[in-house]
Amino acid sequence: MTKQHFQHDIVIIGGGMVGAAAAIGLAQLGLSVAVVESHQPQPYAAEQPIDVRVSAISVASENLLARLGALDALWQMRSVAYRGLETWEMDGFITQFAAEQLKMSHLGHIVENRLVQLALWQQFAQYDNLHCYCPARVARLVRACNGIEISLDNGSVLDAHLLVGADGANSMVRQWAGIGVTGWDYRQSCMLINIATECDQQDVTWQQFTPNGPRSLLPLPGKNASLVWYDDAQTISDLRQLNHKQLKQAIDKHFPARLDRNFEVVDSGSFPLTRRHAKQYYKDNLVILGDAAHTINPLAGQGVNLGFKDVDALIDVIASAQKTAQRWWDKPTLQQYQHKRWFDNQLMMTGMDLFYAGFSNDVLPLKLARNVGLKLANFNNPVKQKVLKYALGLA
Numbered sequence: 001m002t003k004q005h006f007q008h009d010i011v012i013i014g015g016g017m018v019g020a021a022a023a024i025g026l027a028q029l030g031l032s033v034a035v036v037e038s039h040q041p042q043p044y045a046a047e048q049p050i051d052v053r054v055s056a057i058s059v060a061s062e063n064l065l066a067r068l069g070a071l072d073a074l075w076q077m078r079s080v081a082y083r084g085l086e087t088w089e090m091d092g093f094i095t096q097f098a099a100e101q102l103k104m105s106h107l108g109h110i111v112e113n114r115l116v117q118l119a120l121w122q123q124f125a126q127y128d129n130l131h132c133y134c135p136a137r138v139a140r141l142v143r144a145c146n147g148i149e150i151s152l153d154n155g156s157v158l159d160a161h162l163l164v165g166a167d168g169a170n171s172m173v174r175q176w177a178g179i180g181v182t183g184w185d186y187r188q189s190c191m192l193i194n195i196a197t198e199c200d201q202q203d204v205t206w207q208q209f210t211p212n213g214p215r216s217l218l219p220l221p222g223k224n225a226s227l228v229w230y231d232d233a234q235t236i237s238d239l240r241q242l243n244h245k246q247l248k249q250a251i252d253k254h255f256p257a258r259l260d261r262n263f264e265v266v267d268s269g270s271f272p273l274t275r276r277h278a279k280q281y282y283k284d285n286l287v288i289l290g291d292a293a294h295t296i297n298p299l300a301g302q303g304v305n306l307g308f309k310d311v312d313a314l315i316d317v318i319a320s321a322q323k324t325a326q327r328w329w330d331k332p333t334l335q336q337y338q339h340k341r342w343f344d345n346q347l348m349m350t351g352m353d354l355f356y357a358g359f360s361n362d363v364l365p366l367k368l369a370r371n372v373g374l375k376l377a378n379f380n381n382p383v384k385q386k387v388l389k390y391a392l393g394l395a
């Protein structure tokens, strides 16, 4: 195979939601950017069933997507705004967050992951300085004198000052760089179940804690919803063996009365829950972001929102370095990126773990204490507003 060499300022491995967002943001700085992605996203058609992989994206993430020019395309496909977020364990001890408390029209949107990626990919054509190698995988990475040489399995060889690993939780870029992780596998898995309901479109997402794990509902466009069932890995594995009718019966038995029982199961998928945090986000001429850098318990729907904050931070530090004519791929800039993001991600991950652990036992005094806590947290006060702003990526 003849090898073709291409020079880029930045090569991003992984064109998922985070890698695609980074590609556009960095191309907007006038840099020559390449994205290497192994799977071509499937074009959208309105009659396609709703994918089970959905995310609750925050207002801060929406703001980033707007700056990248992808938000209108996303709204033209499918999404649903949610205006309320409710959580409880024992009936009567509920905490409710509402968009009005922050004088906002909504708290975020529920979107299919693949449509966020697609909306971003549709923007690629706007940039002559953005090249996409797809389908392609990395065959070899080699350090060169002024950057990194990336050989692809299609015979192309890319030279870059900066390599960006946005290649997901099992990041080969992170592993190649020898960046270690701390983390563990939670003893839980989670099942996402799309249902067709008889109710009109919902705009509140809710979650009930049980000692076995939370049971949640995310509204989907039209008369649809996504149920999220956290449980031990064996229970989730058993649920996977059920047909749609049997799965509905199991849901009827294990979900709170809040769920209207007039629904049908349409689709489902299951995911193990892992927690990984890279010990550092950069090495010479290389950074990692998104799930390549951190995977968080999906309990509070923060994973891709944190990834988008990484993207924002990387664009920001590189833009600042450009203004002062620094070599933006050198250590001081990459270090600044890590400084902006590592502790924020660690804080959110630890917060989620404490929350998760706090609700994972059934000892009566503790149960009562946390339910009184939820009840007290329901009063509208500055602390509640602060928590909500933080969850929305606005603080």
Ligand SMILES: Cc1cc2nc3c(=O)[nH]c(=O)nc-3n(C[C@H](O)[C@H](O)[C@H](O)COP(=O)(O)OP(=O)(O)OC[C@H]3O[C@@H](n4cnc5c(N)ncnc54)[C@H](O)[C@@H]3O)c2cc1C
Binding pocket: 013, 014, 015, 016, 017, 018, 019, 036, 037, 038, 039, 054, 055, 056, 057, 113, 136, 137, 138, 166, 167, 168, 169, 172, 190, 192, 271, 289, 290, 291, 292, 298, 300, 301, 302, 303, 304, 305, 306, 307
């Ligand atoms: C059950 C569940 C529910 C979730 N709910 C939410 C939620 O409500 N809100 C939220 O914010 N987050 C949520 N998340 C987390 C969110 O899905 C992830 O944080 C997000 O998908 C990470 O995006 P990414 O682009 O970093 O990685 P990925 O989505 O994993 O993308 C990585 C990309 O890299 C490509 N790739 C990998 N290796 C290579 C290679 N060697 N060469 C070329 N290409 C490669 C892959 O094909 C892929 O396209 C949830 C996660 C789970 C498991």
